[in-house]
């Protein structure tokens with residue numbers, strides 16, 4: 001299968017891309033760091049033992065939506081046809097850092113919300129004819145308003161909302177949308193943060209996401225336990241949420 | 247495992263925690279600017295991968311694990327954080343394997359090079375250093391240099407086994423080996439006392455490319471030093487099972503920290519007797535997967551938790567061949583008298599010394615003893631070291647936590663040569679570890695560096 005992948009350079013995206021090429025998928029990588037993309041492509045080709053594991057790389061910055069159209073068109077052209085888009089790119093900063101630096105807050109909101117949604121709109125144009133799959137990393141942070149993650153959580157809540165709507169709107173036309181909701185996962189994004197219970201590893205997340213892709217699921221929590229954790233958190237009354245620290 | 251709990255502290259495999267903070271980055275080249283120490287998967291038992299007092303930051307490489315080249319003739323180039331486990335999964339089905347592997351695959355390339363690891367094939371393949379073609383490093387003055395046996399050879403050979411003290415290893419280029427099949431043919435034989443075990447190990451090394459022995463380090467008297475010898479070789483394609491071996495997906499975790507008495511003289515004696523007699527016949531043979539053969543302990547993740555909250559250490563020493571079996575006997579007598587050992591004791595015959603300036607193995611017998619940490623552990627290590635020094639042996643830095651600087655000096659006449667090269671590349675000794683402060687005479691950092 002052929003995928004356009006945005007965010008394969010690091011973290012969960014890297015782990016997922018490795019699993020995808022290992023099972024024979026072909027990728028075109030988009031991202032903002034040309035050297036990082038090249039190294040990542042080299043890694044994926046060497047691991048897969050196939051030159052065509054990655055057919056090309058191209059520039060795409062989530063903060064610059066003007067570039068999305070040409071970047072996506074070029075990626076799809078290089079692949080020939082496209083079965084799916086994976087978007088694992090995203091920006092995070094802890095609540096206090098965002099509250100203290102509104103320019104950073106703006107970047108997080110633009111990357112995760114405006115940028116990712118506009119990118120999905122471009123992807124959707126290519127995916128509808130082929131009844132392809134749109135796989136996007138949102139977050140459990142978007143499931144409930146919580147003290148430490150107001151701004152980042154809002155960006156992901158908006159993204160999840162959009163993805164659900166797209167699923168409702170286009171499922172009948174054959175478009176499959178998978179919203180990935182990771183819990184706390186040990187990547188560079190979370191390094192140095194106090195670790196909550198049930199922290200996950202990127203490769204285990206990747207494995208679960210791949211299974212959800214194959215099963216055509218609309219939503220996947222990873223690690224799995226976070227589905228339950230968030231169910232409980234969604235049910236907690238406001239007066240409790242005002243008191244607890246998470 | 248790297249701890250990311252709220253309280254910033256780090257430990258090696260022996261779980262002796264010190265204040266410290268691990269920094270993680272996929273981009274080693276950028277992150278290594280200004281670093282004082284790097285660490286991989288933290289499988290060194292002692293304080294080799296722990297920050298020197300005064301500067302808590304240590305850069306962990308595990309996110310930097312890209313494969314940059316893997317050719318059909320077995321040349322691998324990868325970032326230093328690539329784990330051996332990931333590498334094995336990539337290479338085994340291609341008919342390639344690392345020529346030297348330690349007894350766990352939860353190590354990184356950088357850690358393997360910095361400790362100049364050896365394995366069951368030491369008597370034929372030497373240490374990993376013999377198979378390293380080149381290293382890309384960030385050195386103390388901030389430059390990035392490529393070194394090899396041909397270019398900047400002094401830096402190269404000081405880095406092989408140099409315990410991270412010569413600079414940050416960013417990339418490693420290794421020559422892998424062709425394997426005739428993905429299986430190992432193994433034989434296990436029981437030997438009732440030390441002399442017969444040592445004789446069998448020597449004989450085994452003449453005939454087999456892979457050897458190691460488990461030795462009972464608590465039983466005294468006639469059966470002292472009884473054990474099981476494991477020998478093996480890669481199976482030939484025509485004799486090996488037709489299907490490829492299954493590579494374990496996950497290992498069984500130890501769910502919690504055991505109580506400290508879990509590993510104490512009575513439990514160890516009971517375990518050792520059971521383990522020795524588990525194999526009923528005096529000889530067992532067959533085909534096993536490389537995972538079973540090379541990494542029996544990896545089946546249980548975090549088995550170090552089994553030692554309880556006070557943790558463990560390992561004393562690994564090599565007794566030179568000239569000292570003869572009485573050197574090993576003397577060490578074992580000292581050890582059984584101390585009743586300090588756990589069930590994990592391993593004998594290995596070592597071949598030629600490598601070129602790494604501080605490389606551990608030298609021709610002789612290596613004996614590795616895991617010990618639960620107790621109040622008397624430092625004294626016990628000092629007692630063992632007395633025997634090691636008497637017979638002209640030395641200890642393995644990557645396992646050590648309790649050796650004194652004076653004892654280390656007495657065992658390590660090569661230290662001055664190492665320090666000369668280290669100072670040439672790092673006059674201010676920017677790269678430092680808790681171990682180098684303890685053993686090499688480095689000072690702690692002035693707080694705030």
Ligand SMILES: Cc1cc2nc3c(=O)[nH]c(=O)nc-3n(C[C@H](O)[C@H](O)[C@H](O)COP(=O)(O)OP(=O)(O)OC[C@H]3O[C@@H](n4cnc5c(N)ncnc54)[C@H](O)[C@@H]3O)c2cc1C
Nearest residue numbers: 286287288289290348349354356357360363364409410415
């Ligand atoms: C169960 C078990 C079995 C073992 N069996 C063997 C064996 O058979 N033979 C053997 O030789 N060893 C053995 N070891 C020891 C192990 O192979 C070494 O300690 C190895 O160095 C661990 O690799 P690591 O990635 O965990 O490194 P760490 O423990 O994280 O670091 C070890 C040293 O390497 C340095 N280092 C790590 N990465 C870099 C880098 N990128 N640049 C510069 N310096 C770096 C650190 O500063 C430190 O000094 C065993 C250990 C265990 C736990």
Ligand SMILES: NC(=O)c1ccc[n+]([C@@H]2O[C@H](COP(=O)([O-])OP(=O)(O)OC[C@H]3O[C@@H](n4cnc5c(N)ncnc54)[C@H](OP(=O)(O)O)[C@@H]3O)[C@@H](O)[C@H]2O)c1
Nearest residue numbers: 007009010011012061062089090137139182184185187189
């Ligand atoms: N880790 C967690 O605990 C966690 C929890 C919930 C949700 N998530 C979400 O899961 C996704 C993956 O997280 P991760 O932890 O794997 O993250 P990560 O390791 O930080 O990787 C982030 C990826 O996003 C890319 N990226 C960032 N900003 C970009 C931009 N402006 N334009 C293009 N690409 C950009 C990065 O590319 P570069 O190489 O160029 O930096 C990198 O590939 C993210 O959407 C994150 O919000 C993570």
